[in-house]
Amino acid sequence: MNAPKGKSKDKARISKAAQPLILLFHNYNHNHNVVVYSNCMDSMRPYSSLPNELLHSITEYIAFTIDLSDSYSSYSLYKHASPELLALSAVNWRLRRICLPFLFANIKVRHDEDVTRLEKDLPLCAKFTKTLSIDHSKGSSSDLTEAGQQNLSQILPRLEQLLVVELPDCRDRTDLLRTMLVHPTVTSVLVNEIPNSSMANDDLSKLIYGRVDTYSAFMPRFRKCLDQGMRLMSLRLNSIDNRLESQKFPGLQEIKIQYTVPASFSWVPPLLSNHPTLNELWLLQLEHDFFAHDAPPTFLSSLVDLKESQGKDLQHFLSISELGLRRARPINGSSKDWHIIALGLKVKSTFDKKSWMEILRPIPLMFPKLEVLRLDFRACRSSYDIDDLASILARFLSLRVLYLNKFFGGLSLEFAYRAIRQVQQDGSTDSSELRARVESVMLLSISRLVKGARALESIHINDSGSGYVNYSARHWNVIGWIHVLNGNRDISGKLTTHFDSASYSF
Numbered sequence: 263m264n265a266p267k268g269k270s271k272d273k274a275r276i277s278k279a280a281q282p283l284i285l286l287f288h289n290y291n292h293n294h295n296v297v298v299y300s301n302c303m304d305s306m307r308p309y310s311s312l313p314n315e316l317l318h319s320i321t322e323y324i325a326f327t328i329d330l331s332d333s334y335s336s337y338s339l340y341k342h343a344s345p346e347l348l349a350l351s352a353v354n355w356r357l358r359r360i361c362l363p364f365l366f367a368n369i370k371v372r373h374d375e376d377v378t379r380l381e382k383d384l385p386l387c388a389k390f391t392k393t394l395s396i397d398h399s400k401g402s403s404s405d406l407t408e409a410g411q412q413n414l415s416q417i418l419p420r421l422e423q424l425l426v427v428e429l430p431d432c433r434d435r436t437d438l439l440r441t442m443l444v445h446p447t448v449t450s451v452l453v454n455e456i457p458n459s460s461m462a463n464d465d466l467s468k469l470i471y472g473r474v475d476t477y478s479a480f481m482p483r484f485r486k487c488l489d490q491g492m493r494l495m496s497l498r499l500n501s502i503d504n505r506l507e508s509q510k511f512p513g514l515q516e517i518k519i520q521y522t523v524p525a526s527f528s529w530v531p532p533l534l535s536n537h538p539t540l541n542e543l544w545l546l547q548l549e550h551d552f553f554a555h556d557a558p559p560t561f562l563s564s565l566v567d568l569k570e571s572q573g574k575d576l577q578h579f580l581s582i583s584e585l586g587l588r589r590a591r592p593i594n595g596s597s598k599d600w601h602i603i604a605l606g607l608k609v610k611s612t613f614d615k616k617s618w619m620e621i622l623r624p625i626p627l628m629f630p631k632l633e634v635l636r637l638d639f640r641a642c643r644s645s646y647d648i649d650d651l652a653s654i655l656a657r658f659l660s661l662r663v664l665y666l667n668k669f670f671g672g673l674s675l676e677f678a679y680r681a682i683r684q685v686q687q688d689g690s691t692d693s694s695e696l697r698a699r700v701e702s703v704m705l706l707s708i709s710r711l712v713k714g715a716r717a718l719e720s721i722h723i724n725d726s727g728s729g730y731v732n733y734s735a736r737h738w739n740v741i742g743w744i745h746v747l748n749g750n751r752d753i754s755g756k757l758t759t760h761f762d763s764a765s766y767s768f
Contacts, residue, residue, distance in 0.1 A: 317360050321350065325364035340395040340428060341368050366390035372397035374410035381417055388422050395428040396438075415441040423447065430454040430472070436461060443468050452495075456487045467491030470513065473498055480505065488512060507532045516542035543600070545585040564602060564628045579621050581608045584636060602629050606636035606665075619650045626657035636665035648707055656714030664711075665722045670704055697759040700727070700740060704757060708744050712751045720745050723757060 326341035343365055351361035366386045371377060371394065380387060396406065396414075406414075418424070418441050427442045429435065432453045442451045443464065454472045457464070466487055473496040478484055488494070493513025500520060507529050514537045534540060565582075586604030605625075626632070635658070655661065704723060712718055726739045744755035 314356075314360060317357070321347070321357075321360050321364065325361075326368075340370060340393055343368070362386065363390045368393045368395070370395045370397065371406065371414065373405065374407055374413075377406070377410045377414050377417070381413070384417065384420060388420050390423060391421050392423055393426045393428070394418075394421070394424060396430075411435060411438045414438065418442065418445060421445075421447075426450045426452065428452045433458050440464065456484055456492075459483075462486070462490075465491055467493075469493070470495055472496060476500065479511070480509070502529055504529075508536075510536045514540050516540070516544065518544040518546055520546040541589040542603075543587045544604070547584065568624070568628055579610055581610065582606065583608050583638060586634065588631075601631040603631055604634035604636075605629060605632055606638070608638045608640070609642040619646060619654070622651075622654050623657075626654065626659070631660055632658060633660050634663045634665075635661055636667070637669065638667040639671070640668045642668075648710055652711050652714055655711060655718065656716075658715065659717060661715065661717050662719045663722070664715075664718060664720070665724070667724045668726065669723075670707065670725050671727060697738070700738060701757045701759060704740065705744070705753065709751075709753055712746050712753060715751075718746055 324344055324346045326347070327344045347361055347364055350357050351365055352358070366383070367390055369380060369387060369391050371380065415438050424445060424447055427445075427448055427450070429439060429442065429451060430453060432439045432451075433455045436458060439451070439453075439457060439461070442448055443466070448468060450470050451468050452470050452472060456471070457466070457469075467490075469487070469492040471487075471492060471494050474484065474494060476497075476499050479494070479497060488511065491512075494511045495513065496516045496518065497511060497514060498518045498520070502519070517533075517540065582605070584604065584606030585602065587600045588603045590599045590601055607622075655664070704725070708721055708723075711721070721744045722742075723744065724739075724741050726737065739760045740757050741760075742755055742757035744753050744757075746752070747754050
């Protein structure tokens with residue numbers, strides 16, 4: 263990565279490159295209540311008089327992108343440098359020096375060429391690199407070869423600030439793994455495989471296994487690695503195993519239980535007692551109605567309060583599909599220290615006067631720490647107004663991510679019906695026009711949702727519908743992420759629309 267060559271005489275180019283920082287000031291102001299500079303739009307002036315310490319803090323705020331997938335958690339600690347960071351680093355030498363620690367903080371190695379590039383940039387990487395991620399792909403002709411691994415093993419000791427290494431596939435990379443484990447500054451080596459038997463006597467205290475299922479967790483070789491000091495990050499269960507009450511998993515941080523609502527929660531107290539590092543508990547893809555559970559645990563008191571406030575027939579309006587809890591103070595094993603951070607709700611149709619919107623209204627107060635909300639409207643046939651949902655979202659103080667599944671079909675918006683219905687009735691419409699109109703309606707709707715939701719960062723869309731394309735009935739599916747950009751709540755993102763043949767008409 264080359265440094266800029268001297269001062270640019272093109273002030274327009276510099277001003278354009280500085281725009282991310284100017285926008286950043288507005289975002290940083292809004293989120294941190296800091297007054298940075300009164301004339302923020304005067305070309306280069308916004309940061310020329312600011313101290314390096316403040317510029318460093320602001321740059322750190324936008325240094326890395328957030329990779330969101332259709333899941334609630336990620337085991338990778340690798341962070342991608344944001345486009346804004348790359349633009350700022352090319353403005354001038356002062357910003358370049360401030361950006362350098364972030365530009366080289368995370369390095370990814372996939373092929374031998376990446377190792378060569380790492381060696382070339384070694385003076386900077388030795389000073390700034392803290393996370394090294396080695397791609398886990400195998401079998402490709404361009405994968406990291408034996409020679410590349412040996413070269414990397416020689417470079418690793420020279421990375422003086424290295425803290426975390428990600429080596430998902432470590433079984434056939436014993437020499438490289440050993441180099442990482444004896445590195446003096448490395449504290450964690452993240453893997454998705456257990457080492458081979460040649461390391462049966464090695465100290466594995468720096469090794470962290472990403473995720474394991476119930477069957478593998480009780481295998482003798484896996485237990486042997488735990489005895490050697492390996493720690494486990496996440497345990498995924500399809501059912502409650504009685505051995506959980508007595509078995510210990512060093513370093514365990516989260517447990518995910520899917521496809522079932524536990525008949526009893528008696529296993530929770532001993533589990534918390536045996537795992538002081540456990541800080542997240544997830545119930546995913548629940549097949550049964552959680553509200554119908556007779557004896558929910560005490561740490562789900564907010565759900566009990568919701569059920570009592572809405573009456574016994576709450577399950578006729580909503581059902582819980584997913585639930586995520588986080589321990590507020592991991593050093594204390596008390597179940598009272600847990601709060602709900604993620605909630606998945608299936609919205610149902612009802613002919614009662616009470617709508618699901620009315621039931622959602624108290625949720626922001628009952629779940630003040632909620633960060634992720636998933637709303638599934640596949641079973642809902644009644645109409646609703648987008649401004650009602652927007653007013654509810656505005657009451658969440660911590661909500662960062664919203665998932666909407668089959669949401670747009672029930673919107674009582676004249677402009678939405680008119681835009682899509684016109685496409686549906688015009689048999690000569692081609693797929694590109696249908697795609698453009700569907701996506702424009704969704705983006706316009708999302709822009710109304712995010713205006714008052716000040717903490718909301720991203721919305722995931724998964725929707726479907728039907729329309730005529732060239733006189734043929736077609737089914738369309740739209741999926742994608744929409745991100746909120748700044749304090750003005752502008753949105754950006756890409757929606758992908760797919761078309762399939764359909765055997766029905768409107």
